[in-house]
Amino acid sequence: GDSVTQMEGPVTLSEEAFLTINCTYTATGYPSLFWYVQYPGEGLQLLLKATKADDKGSNKGFEATYRKETTSFHLEKGSVQVSDSAVYFCALSDVDGTYKYIFGTGTRLKVLA
Amino acid sequence: DARVTQTPRHKVTEMGQEVTMRCQPILGHNTVFWYRQTMMQGLELLAYFRNRAPLDDSGMPKDRFSAEMPDATLATLKIQPSEPRDSAVYFCASGLGDTSSGRGETQYFGPGTRLLVL
Numbered sequence A: 001g002d003s004v005t006q007m008e009g010p011v012t013l014s015e016e017a018f019l020t021i022n023c024t025y026t027a028t029g030y031p032s033l034f035w036y037v038q039y040p041g042e043g044l045q046l047l048l049k050a051t052k053a054d055d056k057g058s059n060k061g062f063e064a065t066y067r068k069e070t071t072s073f074h075l076e077k078g079s080v081q082v083s084d085s086a087v088y089f090c091a092l093s094d095v096d097g098t099y100k101y102i103f104g105t106g107t108r109l110k111v112l113a
Numbered sequence B: 001d002a003r004v005t006q007t008p009r010h011k012v013t014e015m016g017q018e019v020t021m022r023c024q025p026i027l028g029h030n031t032v033f034w035y036r037q038t039m040m041q042g043l044e045l046l047a048y049f050r051n052r053a054p055l056d057d058s059g060m061p062k063d064r065f066s067a068e069m070p071d072a073t074l075a076t077l078k079i080q081p082s083e084p085r086d087s088a089v090y091f092c093a094s095g096l097g098d099t100s101s102g103r104g105e106t107q108y109f110g111p112g113t114r115l116l117v118l
Helices: none
Strands: A003-006 A011-014 A019-021 A023-026 A032-038 A044-050 A056-059 A062-065 A075-077 A086-093 A107-112 B005-007 B010-013 B019-024 B031-038 B042-050 B053-056 B065-071 B074-079 B088-097 B104-109 B113-117
Touching (some): A003 A086, A011 A019, A023 A086, A044 B104, B005 B088, B010 B019, B019 B088, B019 B113, B031 B074, B042 B065, B042 B088
Parallel strands (some): A011 A107
Antiparallel strands (some): A019 A075, A032 A044, A062 A075, B005 B019, B019 B074, B031 B042, B031 B088, B042 B053, B065 B074, B088 B104
16 A cells, blocks of 8 residues: 655754755555644644656745655755754655545654754 | 634543544535544544545544534544543644545645543
8 A cells, every 4th residue: 555654753953954854655656745744732734745756846945856766755955943843744645536645654853053 | 814623622531521523624625534643653544524425434443433524614523432542632634635636635734632531
């Protein structure tokens, strides 16, 4: 079945450091890919998404490129801020007619001032 | 700014009591999802609906959990009887299913109901 694998956290960085959170997937079809962010005490919010190969999703300085050849959707940001401290979830939705997501386990990011 | 709303936001109850959580999805969305989040298990899909019809509830303990959509503006998740192991944050999310591709589009999450069963 479909699956999403994220790098283990927590990831601790200093402010203005470069961020990469790895995400790889397996899917039987041609999925849409998503990154969600969860701030403490809140629900998940869509950060960015991509629906086809080579698409780049971007938002708030974060970027991720849909790489079909490597089945990856790594999240990057050039300069993190303390306010980026949160849990980040990678997810996919496959063309299987179920409309549901497969989520990764989440990666906690802590940014120190 | 359309949002998914959930009530109550917090609930403390005693073991054996019934718990009902409510969700108002975003108007026009045709899919509604219930998730449970715990430190140990992470984010789990409990059940979901399309056009108010249940599509899959295999993630729920059937003997004590039930999920319904009495109308397009309300989804409910009930636990009866509740147990301490049900303590978690329960999220509702709504979205649009793309019938041409069969993929789910963006899901919009509510703020969650934090349940503590003593």
